[in-house]
Amino acid sequence: MQYLDLTVIRQALAWARAGETLWLCTVLSTFGSSPREPGAWLVARRDGEHVGSLSGGCVEEDFLDRLAEGAFEAPVQRVRYGEAEEALNGPRVTLPCGGILEVLVERLEPGPATLAHLAALERALTGQRPRIRQVDLASGALTLEDDSGLGDRVVWPPAGDEAAGTVRLRVGPVARLVLAGMSPVAEACAEFAQRLGFEVMLCDPRAEALDGLTVPGVERVVNLPSAFIAGGGCHAATAVVALTHDPRIDDLAMIEAVRTEAFYIGVMGSRKTSAARAERLRRSGGLTEAELARIQMPIGLGLGSKTPAEIALAVMADIVRVRRGQGRDAL
Template sequence: MQQLDLQVIEQALKWSDEGQDVWLCTVLATFGSSPREPGSWLVATADGRHAGSLSGGCVEEDFLARLRDGVFSEPVSQLRYGEPDGPDGPRVRLPCGGLLDVLIERLSPGQPTRDHLVQLQQALTGHQPLLRRVSLDGTAAELHSDNGLGPRVESGPKGYWKLRVGPAARLIIAGISPVSEACAQFAQALGFEVIVCDPREEVLTDFSLPGITVKPILPSQYIADGHCHEATAIVALTHDPRIDDLAMMEAVRTGAFYIGVMGSMKTSRARAERLQRIGGLDEQQIARIHMPIGLNLGSKTPAEIALAVMADIVRVRKGTPRHEV
């Protein structure tokens, strides 16, 4: 989904550089079924050209028709779809019977707009995640540094929205195993960029998943080479200390938002002792590692363990405390 967001911002930048006003639309909230999550974007010009999506078909058609009619002349406005009978409501009822709230920003061409869009582009391509603060009073949107964790959209107490912008989530899997394979498939379905690292020729031969990047290299080396950003999760799933322990030693030196390694409570205590004694990790670094990894779902099979792992990664990325799961 972030790849589509990048296309939206790059198109907005191109149109703005051509001297055109652009309307940047953000999905704020959905109630009921919706194919696009909060934080998703659509950008459009006054003549109806557009990139991205808000929901599908009828919603975009109604918005673009209103835009051509000059409805959205204010710097910032807000629109709710799904209530066609309400005062000033859209003319569209969603097929699912749900509601869709949309934030609409009119961005005039010029250096401030260009600078803003370039910073969004950089955040989406792996630079520092950003928090956009958009006020409903029409003042210029502000950008602040962010850790990338938490809901993509949050409402502020004084009439503004907080919108998180960052690179596509990346999952680095240290080592190939049946759990690794299941985890890679779950992660890919969730929209993660998935990279599997393993130097062992005997396991690489039979491992091939469409859309999954495989690196025939020690995971620790790949991590040390700087392939992690704040939207990266690193998991070790082999039960082989030569792969798992080395990966953890390097992972804690990165800004990865999630680090975890598979093993029982007994195995995890022994690993923590090794990481301190051999790897020189301190207590704060050890505390960053989720071990045992994943939510306690009573998992037994590789698919169940992978589900527990990915559920925990999503929980942390969404900023949900463990006790609320």
């Protein structure tokens, strides 16, 4: 989860500021079962102190043992664990789950360049400016570029591309879900979203409605969702969904949400209800056709959902689809 990634980068910054050499490990790819997704980080010192994780523990143990023995002196290395592990650098571990894990290991010396790079990564994880870090796999040279924040966290250049020999690693703010109004579907969405690693905020002007929320860890905002959104509650890694069937809450939230960089905006309702809402938003809200096109209505994937939990599943599945850069026609 990206919360852990932020902890990793902050520890890396602290060690770099203290003049420590550090090793930043990134999961490049996984095949089969794996507890961490591509893009996950671990940072370590030579003495074995580390933060983050790459697997369930076996990979970390092997990496730290080899690091203590003096390995990984090159600026950058790729290491493969699991089946056919002899193909890259010959680590001693076969994963119990039977999968394959490929890891990028970068040796970062303390100094102004490392400090500036790590500080930029911290800003990307905490702020509103997603970045892509490009790593030269031969020299370890690093560059940062602005990014949309959407799509796979690890991007390989196509064969024959002039950028061959590099890998692009997407870094952005912790994904956020803003739920406009309390409802049974909103509560179910909050639970799913937390499991998916989202920061969840549920906005409702009725304090008594929020009292019924049973999902721990959700930030409760006693305010109109539209006011929260207009006050800066969204960034480019935010999904905004309105699930109350109350146009006083849902419509106003949509009007404000389309003025933000939110990557997903959606509102619940049938096709007939959605058509009527689009007309209201066009006529009373002043939304343009381009702004209306940003709103998913009806919201979610067409799974034939009936219950609040099924509707929430369809909503969160659609959010994940967009966040991963997948078109509906690819499903």
